[in-house]
Amino acid sequence: MTGTQKLDSPAGAATQPDQGGHFGPxxxxxxxxxxxxxxxxxxxxxxxxxxxxxxxAELDNLLTHYAGRPTPLYYAKRLSESxxxxxxxxxxxxLLHTGAHKINNCLGQVLLARRMGKKRIIAExxxxxHGVATATVCALFGMECVVYMGEEDxxxxxxxxxRMRLLGxxxxxxxxxxxxxxxxxxxxxxxxxTNISTTHYLLGSALGSHPYPMMVRDFHRxxxxxxxxxxxxxxxxxxxxxxxxxxxxxxxxxxxxxxxEDKSVRLIGIEAGGQGPGLGEHAARMSGGSPxxxxxxxxxxxxxxxxxxxxxxxxxAGLDYAMIGPEHAWLHDQHRAEYTSVGDExxxxxxxxxxxxxxxxxxxxxxxxxxxxxxRAPAAKGEVHIVNLSGRGDKDIDIYRxxxxxxxxxxxxxxx
Amino acid sequence: xxxxxLFQRLREQKRPALVAYITAGDPSPDRTADLxxxxxxxxxDLIELGVPFSDPIADGPVIQSxxxxxxxxxxSVASVLEIAEQIRSRSxxxxxxxxxxxxILRFGVDALGREAKRCGIDGCLLTDLSVEEADNxxxxxxxxxxxxxxxxxxxxxxxxxxxxxxxxxxxxxxxxRTGVTGxxxxxxxxxxxxxxxxxxxxxxxxxxxxxxxTPEQAAEVGRLADGVVVGSAFVRLVEQNLHSPDLERKLxxxxxxxxxxxxxxxx
Numbered sequence: 141m142t143g144t145q146k147l148d149s150p151a152g153a154a155t156q157p158d159q160g161g162h163f164g165p166x167x168x169x170x171x172x173x174x175x176x177x178x179x180x181x182x183x184x185x186x187x188x189x190x191x192x193x194x195x196x197a198e199l200d201n202l203l204t205h206y207a208g209r210p211t212p213l214y215y216a217k218r219l220s221e222s223x224x225x226x227x228x229x230x231x232x233x234x235l236l237h238t239g240a241h242k243i244n245n246c247l248g249q250v251l252l253a254r255r256m257g258k259k260r261i262i263a264e265x266x267x268x269x270h271g272v273a274t275a276t277v278c279a280l281f282g283m284e285c286v287v288y289m290g291e292e293d294x295x296x297x298x299x300x301x302x303r304m305r306l307l308g309x310x311x312x313x314x315x316x317x318x319x320x321x322x323x324x325x326x327x328x329x330x331x332x333x334t335n336i337s338t339t340h341y342l343l344g345s346a347l348g349s350h351p352y353p354m355m356v357r358d359f360h361r362x363x364x365x366x367x368x369x370x371x372x373x374x375x376x377x378x379x380x381x382x383x384x385x386x387x388x389x390x391x392x393x394x395x396x397x398x399x400x401e402d403k404s405v406r407l408i409g410i411e412a413g414g415q416g417p418g419l420g421e422h423a424a425r426m427s428g429g430s431p432x433x434x435x436x437x438x439x440x441x442x443x444x445x446x447x448x449x450x451x452x453x454x455x456x457a458g459l460d461y462a463m464i465g466p467e468h469a470w471l472h473d474q475h476r477a478e479y480t481s482v483g484d485e486x487x488x489x490x491x492x493x494x495x496x497x498x499x500x501x502x503x504x505x506x507x508x509x510x511x512x513x514x515x516r517a518p519a520a521k522g523e524v525h526i527v528n529l530s531g532r533g534d535k536d537i538d539i540y541r542x543x544x545x546x547x548x549x550x551x552x553x554x555x556x
Numbered sequence: 557x558x559x560x561x562l563f564q565r566l567r568e569q570k571r572p573a574l575v576a577y578i579t580a581g582d583p584s585p586d587r588t589a590d591l592x593x594x595x596x597x598x599x600x601d602l603i604e605l606g607v608p609f610s611d612p613i614a615d616g617p618v619i620q621s622x623x624x625x626x627x628x629x630x631x632s633v634a635s636v637l638e639i640a641e642q643i644r645s646r647s648x649x650x651x652x653x654x655x656x657x658x659x660i661l662r663f664g665v666d667a668l669g670r671e672a673k674r675c676g677i678d679g680c681l682l683t684d685l686s687v688e689e690a691d692n693x694x695x696x697x698x699x700x701x702x703x704x705x706x707x708x709x710x711x712x713x714x715x716x717x718x719x720x721x722x723x724x725x726x727x728x729x730x731x732x733r734t735g736v737t738g739x740x741x742x743x744x745x746x747x748x749x750x751x752x753x754x755x756x757x758x759x760x761x762x763x764x765x766x767x768x769x770t771p772e773q774a775a776e777v778g779r780l781a782d783g784v785v786v787g788s789a790f791v792r793l794v795e796q797n798l799h800s801p802d803l804e805r806k807l808x809x810x811x812x813x814x815x816x817x818x819x820x821x822x823x
Binding site: 175176333443 | 609610611612613614616620624627632633634656657658659660661662663683684685686687688689706707708709710711712713716720731734735736
């Protein structure tokens with residue numbers, strides 16, 4: 141399989157944005173004029189790279205030998221049997237170098253940045269996984285790396301802050317707004333608009349202005365391309381259901397996209413239900429939001445009656461963002477994908493269950509997808525379901541400790 | 557057509573317009589009309605009335621803080637329109653509504669055009685609305701009889717300058733340099749090129765902003781452009797004098813130092 145096929149097949153024509161980057165009414169380019177020329181230049185460079193076999197050869201080589209692709213599609217037998225319904229497979233993106241799917245996109249974009257002659261990379265990060273992946277590829281290519289991260293997220297994800305610094309990146313805390321991912325993106329955009337000539341903004345999700353949602357999706361399509369081939373090998377048929385958590389939506393669009401034309405496959409995106417349905421308590425944009433413009437794109441957005449962006453909450457920093465990627469908005473409106481939400485507690489419980497049935501500690505983000513599979517699998521005997529296990533849980537150990545105090549040495553039941 | 561009339565009059569007087577940006581509702585909605593009156597007494601010719609937004613990606617720390625204060629004080633699009641109405645009840649100074657797109661989309665573009673006109677607003681500039689996405693919005697705002705002002709940047713190639721000129725009425729807002737809003741030491745040499753390239757494609761007056769904070773800088777820019785925009789420097793004065801009875805006087809004095817520097821300076 142060549143790299144071009146990885147990006148474009150088997151359902152490459154299923155949804156492509158129009159020339160202006162619109163998926164139906166969503167997406168587009170809503171940025172100050174100063175960023176328009178750089179965004180156009182980025183699009184041109186990406187389209188040129190996409191058509192260049194040498195670009196794909198280098199990317200494929202890195203994905204295979206550096207990142208660890210292909211990732212296994214693993215049949216979670218004990219989890220499935222404990223639920224007594226569907227056979228659940230896990231797409232093991234958590235086994236990639238740096239511990240999450242984010243590296244797929246970072247390798248693609250750093251190669252692109254090098255083609256464009258950029259020496260300095262900036263990025264935003266929520267959970268820190270994208271920041272770590274960015275710091276990693278910058279170390280690999282000897283580029284200067286600056287990562288913006290909300291101070292609240294720095295507190296929640298201390299381990300990843302340290303990892304980024306160990307890799308040579310500068311981590312800039314952002315103290316404005318909710319001090320989470322939204323504010324980190326705003327600050328990264330301010331840096332970019334100031335340092336356009338030297339700097340590539342390595343955006344980490346299928347968000348923002350065109351071409352980012354399309355480009356980030358293309359770099360993650362490899363997840364779905366592999367999963368499709370692997371499930372056909374393992375089961376000789378397509379799955380009934382695919383689950384993926386959705387913050388901006390990069391791991392979800394990566395696994396969904398190659399299945400879009402397989403109409404029998406139900407695609408389910410899981411947003412963060414947080415602590416409840418009130419505005420500010422969750423990050424469920426599809427049920428609690430309405431279309432609007434933030435950070436360069438038009439999509440479903442959590443906002444108040446005056447059009448101010450709402451605060452969000454999730455135990456998972458990677459899902460804690462006010463907007464969903466524009467292609468997901470379109471898939472939602474087209475009824476091609478379904479979107480639901482899982483709250484903090486249910487996600488935590490799903491993580492514990494996966495740890496104890498399969499010996500796999502998932503990232504809190506991915507735990508939301510696992511939780512939805514746990515909900516639906518019992519009623520789906522005879523079906524095959526795939527969960528995109530987008531990241532591993534090492535970075536979340538502090539949060540698991542806070543929430544499972546009974547397991548901790550400091551807790552009341554040490555012997556448990 | 558207050559904006560067009562203003563630039564015609566100033567052209568005859570051979571001086572550039574002094575344009576002031578302030579964030580409406582900072583420190584509170586009931587103060588803004590008085591602050592605008594002080595700016596006008598100090599010689600400001602046109603007011604950009606900023607609608608505060610929770611996520612102002614094009615703004616530096618000074619205007620970010622002003623937006624936070626204004627939102628804390630309960631400022632909304634509706635209250636900015638009320639502020640405009642108050643200003644208009646006592647002054648004929650041209651008013652341009654300066655906003656990020658989302659609060660306007662939420663209010664409704666048609667309703668915004670209609671209400672802005674009724675409240676005496678003369679034009680509208682939407683920071684993160686690219687010309688590529690602007691057709692419906694521009695149609696609605698122009699249908700209401702308002703000017704539509706767009707940004708041009710040193711990064712814009714000639715093709716984009718032509719587009720910006722086509723979508724802009726009243727004046728074109730040239731960004732003096734790449735980056736966010738905020739005071740700077742130097743005016744960049746790329747500005748002269750940008751002004752020259754823009755003049756090749758339009759006769760619409762050109763106002764220059766971003767980073768201008770002293771009378772000397774204002775005069776330097778005023779020699780090139782038809783208008784000089786000062787924003788963060790005024791907003792910083794507001795920030796430094798939030799509870800001071802001298803705020804109006806300080807704004808007026810600073811405005812006068814700028815407008816004096818622009819006398820006898822012609823593009």
